[in-house]
């Protein structure tokens with residue numbers, strides 16, 4: 637009788653151990669499964685990053701955008717969402733595909749602003765001579781010009797003029813800002829840098 641009891645206890649213990657072992661295995665598997673999606677999630681999101689699926693031109697633009705204050709809305713042509721914005725309009729500063737811009741006086745304009753350019757009278761607002769002492773001055777001027785267009789809808793464009801200094805054997809660069817005749821004074825004040 638005692639032997640039967642002992643055998644039963646041993647058997648029960650073995651069964652208990654098996655059950656515990658199985659439970660432990662289940663818990664381990666559950667925890668492992670829970671962790672797996674998170675470890676897998678990282679590479680998936682990287683792969684899903686839009687940059688990686690873009691056309692090389694767009695990737696190039698994205699790289700450029702990292703260094704400029706241009707927003708990502710300028711990545712695609714506003715008229716052709718499947719085309720990369722390649723050329724910047726001299727007035728609205730948006731990037732358009734090559735089909736949507738036309739050159740004039742070495743500046744590119746979008747359709748809307750080419751029409752504006754042709755029907756308006758333009759006058760010089762200011763001229764900035766770029767110098768090696770302050771190479772950022774030109775950048776600041778362009779930023780101001782963009783800001784004025786964005787916030788006050790006052791159009792302007794910049795011509796780049798070069799002068800060759802024969803004696804000094806160097807090229808001087810001038811940025812000449814033009815605005816509409818009746819907005820000259822306001823623009824002069826706003827573009828003060």
Ligand SMILES: [Zn+2]
Nearest residue numbers: 725728746749
């Ligand atoms: Zn434009």
Ligand SMILES: [Zn+2]
Nearest residue numbers: 713716733736
């Ligand atoms: Zn286009």
